[in-house]
Amino acid sequence: MLSGKCVVLGVTGGIAAYKACEIVSRLKKLHANVRVVMTEHACRFVAPLSFETLSGNQVYVSQFDHNWEIEHISLAKSADVMVVAPATANFIGKLANGIADDLISTTAMAMTAPIMIAPAMNTAMWKNPATQQNIRTLIDRGVRMVGPESGFLACGDTDVGRMSEPVKIVEEITALLTRVKDLEGKTVMVTAGPTREMLDPVRFLSNRSTGKMGYAIAEAARDRGARVTLVSGPVDLAPVPGVEMVGIQSTLDLYEQVTTRAKTTDIVIQAAAPADFRPESVSSVKIKKTGDDMTLHMVPNPDIAAQLGRDKHEGQILVAFAAETNDVLENAQKKLLKKNADMIVANDVTMPGAGFAGSTNCVTLITRDSMDSLPLMSKRDVADAILDRVIAISEGK
Ligand SMILES: Cc1cc2nc3c(=O)[nH]c(=O)nc-3n(C[C@H](O)[C@H](O)[C@H](O)COP(=O)(O)O)c2cc1C
Structure with missing residues (x-):
């Protein structure tokens, strides 16, 4: 070899x-x-x-x-x-x-x-x-x-x-x-990790995303010759060498970075877990306990995947993730059309070995005319399988 x-x-x-x-x-x-x-x-x-x-x-x-x-x-x-x-x-x-x-x-x-x-x-x-x-x-x-x-x-x-x-x-x-350099000359943007929706200077709402899947995709795309930008929420992972790192905190930050950068990007892979809602206002001081309950009023965040779908330019490929707990494939297929995406990577996050935190994942790749259920694999192998499919789509296969 x-x-x-x-x-x-x-x-x-x-x-x-x-x-x-x-x-x-x-x-x-x-x-x-x-x-x-x-x-x-x-x-x-x-x-x-x-x-x-x-x-x-x-x-x-x-x-x-x-x-x-x-x-x-x-x-x-x-x-x-x-x-x-x-x-x-x-x-x-x-x-x-x-x-x-x-x-x-x-x-x-x-x-x-x-x-x-x-x-x-x-x-x-x-x-x-x-x-x-x-x-x-x-x-x-x-x-x-x-x-x-x-x-x-x-x-x-x-x-x-x-x-x-x-x-x-x-x-x-x-x-x-x-390694085969089959993404040479391409620009790839990957999003990874959770967002933090601040409540006050010390508290936030977040989710269980660790960023491992997105980091593995960025690494794989780099190894295949692409120029890669990784837009990452706060995670406990080392930066990926040879990749442009962009740090974000909130879904609004992510929206800003991704929609601006997507204009000059060939392939966008959205593995981050942004929040659908954020607190209506962020208190400038620590919220004090004043009673036995507390009501939080939330407002919707912009839908990043949908916006990218609307802004999509000729030849651009959009990949979104669908982390689901029920009706996985049905929900993923709906998402593909609704977000004008080229592929949805669907995973049932309740399955052992899949989804957040671990170093393995079990996903189904859904495009307009195909559905491939992959076995349990390392996140790095899943990353390469996603990129193989992206290349096939870009070649019209
Ligand atoms: C028994 C022994 C084991 C050592 N093991 C390590 C080690 O695992 N990692 C390390 O960074 N230094 C270790 N050191 C210290 C290095 O040998 C020392 O810093 C040395 O200056 C390194 O020189 P080099 O980097 O030029 O090889 C060890 C030293 C001894 C005596």
Whole structure:
């Protein structure tokens, strides 16, 4: 699968360095050319000989023991991707701050191919504000992250900081190197997450959307070559690298952003969960308890999907979600026509494994002339299935 592809694998000085051997072995089984670079500290954990034997290539450690080649430039030029696994807090700090004082950091600086890192460290080191800020900087610059995961750590704690398993890292590398760029030249806007309808400065009405589905779609569209804007309500997810992020709070904010941006967007996928109603007025001070009950008067929010349907321009594709608890398909079909959409992604949010919060979903894709019920899948796979269908619609299939 990866024949003809070169992976430059950076190994830094963490306890998970031994797991990098398995990454090399798995990549070799997929016929990748693997060139390993190690820090001096990594060599304290695993001997270069292990990587040399597994990769069948020389292992690089020092910048200054080369012959005629300038190692960091030749490594960077040969790479289809640079993967650093494990990535120590130290390496992450250096990469985020443009420090190039050893072969790995200098190679990363010279890299024009994508960079992927698999952080691995003690929980306190991971949660340290310096590390978190460095991670945000790297994500903003388009560096891809795999993990870290929660689990048992070498220091004896069970918490976040564990390096993702080699099998997962290799899956991410494979996906990155084998992706079809079938959305190249297209602009895609995705909406994600809940909205907050404020009652007073400290209270709001919201819903259970976590944004995971929309974030997965934005990531998939980016990987398929589209220029992506993600308009997101408040969620607990990291920004998607390489995607323009637009933060919103209320449904009115979402309406404003989406209707303006849709004018220059080829494909709009509405996975956010806006509120149909908002409180008629927002109190400027905290509402005090004055009696045994309270009546809230709500007014309708603008219908974003319907407005997009009215404004739809030639060749634009509109996709809306229908999260339903009953009569799922019937309601979704009605929505398709009412909102002038090209596709409705319908899901029964009461089904186990579907809808909010989880990392799986079970959906039916409804267009004017088709209805495909997909099995339970990861949200990322659902995202790709939606985009496959969008491309088919745009090609008139
Ligand atoms: C036994 C041991 C285990 C370590 N494990 C980690 C680790 O998992 N993650 C990390 O960021 N640092 C870890 N460190 C600290 C790094 O080795 C240290 O920050 C070092 O300077 C990293 O250098 P490098 O990034 O150039 O490889 C460990 C140190 C020791 C002695």
